[in-house]
Amino acid sequence: MPSPAFHAPDTVEGVVALLSGDPTARPLGGGTDLIVQMRSGRIAPGAVVDLKRIAALSGVRREGDVFVIGAATRCTALKDNADLCAAWPGVVEAANLIGSVQVRNRATMAGNLCNASPAADSVPALVAAGATCVVAGPAGTREVAVQDIPVSPGKTSLASGEFVVEFRLPARGARAGDAYLRSIPRTEMDIAVVGVGANLDLDAEGTCTAARIALGAVAPTVVLVEAAGAALVGTKLDDGALSAMVEAVTAACAPIDDKRGTVAYRKAMAGVLAKRTVQIAAERAGAKA
Amino acid sequence: MNAPEKIETFRHIGTRPVRPDGVDKVTGKALYGTDFKAPGMLWGAILRSPHPHARILSIDTRAAEKLAGVKAVATGKDLPTLESLVMHVGEGASDIVDISHNCLAFDKVLYEGHPVAAVAAITPELAREAAALISVEYEVLPHVLGLEEALADDAPLIREPAKGGTGETPSNVAMDVTMGRGEVEAALSGAAVVVEGRYTMEPVHQGYIEPHACVASWNGDGQAQIWCSSQGHFMVRSLTASVLAIPQSDIRVTPLEIGGGFGGKTTVYLEPVAMILSRKSGRPVRLGMSREDVFRATGPAPGAIIDVRLGADADGTLVAAEVTFKYHSGAFAANDAGAGVSSAIGHYRIANTRVSGIEVLCNRPAAKAYRAPGAPQVNFAVESAMDELAIRLGMDPLELRMKNAARPGDLQTSGLPWGEIGWMQCLEAAKAHPHWSAPLGPNQGRGIAGGYWGNYGGPSTVNLSVAEDGTFTVATGSPDIGGSRASMAIMAAEVLEVPYEQVRCVVADTSSIGLSFVTGGSRTTFATGMATVEAAREVKRLLCERAARTWQVPAQHVEWRDGHAVCTSGERQGSKMSAAQVAGSSLHSGGPVTATSALSAQGWLPGFGFHICDVEVDQETGHVSIVRYTAVQDVGRAIHADYVEGQIQGGVAQGIGWALNETYIYNKDGKLENPGFLDYRMPVASDMPMIDTVMVEVPNPVHPYGVKGVGEVPIVPPLAAVANAVRAATGKRMRSLPMSPDKVHAALHGEG
Secondary structure, three states: OOOOEEEOOOOHHHHHHHHHHOOOOEEEOOOOOHHHHHHOOOOOOOEEEEOOOOHHHOOEEEEOOEEEEEOOOEHHHHOOOHHHHHHOHHHHHHHOOOOOHHHHOOOEHHHHHHOOOOOOOHHHHHHHHOOEEEEEEOOEEEEEEHHHOEEEOOEEOOOOOOEEEEEEEOOOOOOEEEEEEEEOOOOOOOOOOEEEEEEEEEOOOOOEEEEEEEEEOOOOOOEEOHHHHHHHOOOOOOHHHHHHHHHHHHHHOOOOOEOOEOHHHHHHHHHHHHHHHHHHHHHHOOOOO | OOOOOOOOOOOOOOEOOOOOOHHHHHOOOOOEHHHOOOOOOEEEEEEEOOOOOEEEEEEEOHHHHHOOOEEEEEEHHHOOOOOOOEEEOOOOEEEHHHHHHHHOOOOEEOOOOOEEEEEEEOOHHHHHHHHHHOEEEEEEOOOOOOHHHHHOOOOOOOOOOOOOOOOOOOOOEEEEEEEEEOOHHHHHHHOOEEEEEEEEEOOEEOOOOOOOEEEEEEOOOOOEEEEEOOOOHHHHHHHHHHHHOOOHHHEEEEEOEOOOOOOOOOOOOOHHHHHHHHHHHOOOEEEEOOHHHHHHHOOEEOOEEEEEEEEEOOOOOEEEEEEEEEEEEEOOOOOHHHHHHHOOOOOEOOOEEEEEEEEEEOOOOOOOOOOOOOHHHHHHHHHHHHHHHHHHHOOOHHHHHHHHEOOOOOEOOOOOEOOOOOHHHHHHHHHHOHHHHOOOOOOEEEEEEEEEEOOOOEEEEEEEEEOOOOOEEEEEOOOOOOOHHHHHHHHHHHHHOOOHHHEEEEEOOOOOOOOOOOOOOOOHHHHHHHHHHHHHHHHHHHHHHHHHHHHOOOHHHEEEEOOEEEEOOOOOOOOEEEHHHHHHOHHHHOOOOEEEEEEEEOOOOOEEEEEEEEEEEOOOOOOEEEEEEEEEEEOOOOOEHHHHHHHHHHHHHHHHHHHHOOOOOEOOOOOEOOOOOOOOOOOOHHHOOOEEEEEEOOOOOOOOOOOOOOOOHHHOOHHHHHHHHHHHHHOOOOOEOOOOHHHHHHHHHOOO
């Protein structure tokens, strides 16, 4: 039984060349999904291309008001950047709900995204944040909205030879906040039955000027529910607006019955968690309770 | 209360010394089942059935045998044909034909994951590749998983009807046990209040961290060695020898460290197969399970359907109880119904009782013992019904239990009287505990439940030897799961009046010590402890005798005091010899000093526990959080207090998992959907509060240090304690386990 080749190039171009040369080759971030899938026999890539030797791919940096997060940045490392935690607490928290502490010391948000599980914890938070990712490939680089990467469970829109290089989190208004909550039967080390990310901008009077609500584990991919955000814009997040938002969220759910949850429970939890998530995001944005 | 006649003081009993196996375990040096390797060892792999029920039409192993590096292939045809023989190895009885057919299917596969063939090769990858090359032709048969479905007239029969017929209608009922006395129907119809209900749950797994693994080496001269972790290496020896129809003395089983068993490692799955592969290849062969294998093919605790009726007078006096239950037996006859019957309602004084249970064959892995096997299921139903009864009577639920609690001399369900049980003392301790009167917060509720487990004694052998320097080695035949090496060292050091560190304890292999039953039934500290004390007393006598011989004084003039032989009269009065001095000169006083105690311990007593549980329920999501938990238990007398408290906390943790989230999920094709710890949801640390323990000590008068088994009782009450707390918090009685968030949500808000 052949072992996969292991490569650790030190440039983005080197990664692209290796991935283009072998369609079965897979980029390696933390490996917390990839290695497990290889060990279980679910996948057998011909080569594994480690991203961690490329210095620019690990860590968080600022480009003006934009936060840039390298694809090989460990989830726990996000917590070390105080500015990121202050601006995007929901994204940092979502990434730090994945697996266990040990897993998060290796795992990356890029891996979480490209594993293309509809239940990935960091993805609804990134989508709600309006994050984009920079994708490198044989034709150069392109910037793609995070929600456009996964296309179905286990499948991404990345072309042969392409990989995610970094995330870009947009500039933040003065009164903005985000949050992520998930439903799991236990308290940790579990897969989301439902996950909800919310991201709000408020004006000086506390009126919502922009809102993005994204749902995980209720459809084949993470869903950005534009109607739910629209239900909040122009309101002061009163009960009526929240009810309309919950209604839009519930309507956007197209979950399945499986071992992790029923359709009815998933729909109900999407509504409950959306309301709670919006309330946390609003508090963070400085809304009066 | 009467003052005790005599307050005993101890040197070591009840202390908390450092465990002797601790350093090896925390540094990773300990050898567990998967760690052992033998020179020239081959790697085995097992091909398992993809179907829950099918007839094997043919097995073609030729492609596997041709693969370079493959050294042996085995199927069920390689195991000898056996006559039915029921084996008792310490935790229930099993038919050796069933055990054989469970190791390798003979003509039918009875559950998804049932072993069909095995290979041994020079690498694990090759072994897996070879196993995949074995081609099995199946005739798929209709399968059945559910209890009521398996009892239906048209249900597929798991067990082939006996040839020629037995006169009985063939069915999937594997065992039927009934006990009781009095006139139940009349008493129920005369009762002021009657509660009744049906309680259900799916099977749950023991969830030990260490998957099963072994290495077997079988030589051409017939002699064999097996290295494995189990709850009893003598069990491994007797079952493997019986399955292979060879003499037991030809097999030497060396126990390795065990990473949890909880009853699930009281049988053999791999060892006979590894032996066959070793004989065929002439090499040692390793077989090990993956976590998936463990879930698909090793014994769960049975799921259950339990019907309860309780009747009481207006003052709360219980007048009648009827409990009728059905347990999953899985693919083969199991052993939980008898213990379920005797563990149901014996903790109350009730004049009219009828308790009956059946075990039902179905296409699941054969049910296996799990910590107080058969008791938690039925206790969940009875203690939930008691809670309901208290509500109906308008009575405090603790007062209701105190009013009806069985005392020493009262009759058990079997009709035998209870001995020195500490149930009432547990209830009194709970009532006095600050938890019982602590205030509750919003969305919180408090539940209580009590339960018991019969415990066991039985055969144990201990050898206690003295080294030349006066230090002591205790060798037992009991695998150390719950701290038995520490407990034996404590008891021996207590008898010998020497420091704990002067006594070391090992678990000896089957050729180095006499027969000992499995570490199960909460028997080891009691039975092996009794043998340890007996051996230590004999060593003490021998040391005194040797000193007397050295001093040339009559033996009766020498006593053992504070770790020394002391001459108490005559010319040498006041002379002292330490164990080191006696042992150092033993060459001249009669040879090495050693004593063996082999006994079948009798006089064991049951353990009783009473639990208080506070939960907080998220009314919107259905999540249940355990916010406070107190477990009170009669422990007889704690030998190593940390281990006793740890046993109680561990049992509660498993019980909470059973109550809240653990369950088997099968799809419509009869295949297990959650064979891993991600989706088989045992509790994680953050799910648990600190579990407070209260050790009540009502010593067993038969045991030299008052020991009662403690390991199994604590898993019995949590299911109902949690359910009763959920009832208190929400007003909803959850009669179906687990009480997972979706089910609690449905109870609170309706299904849609």
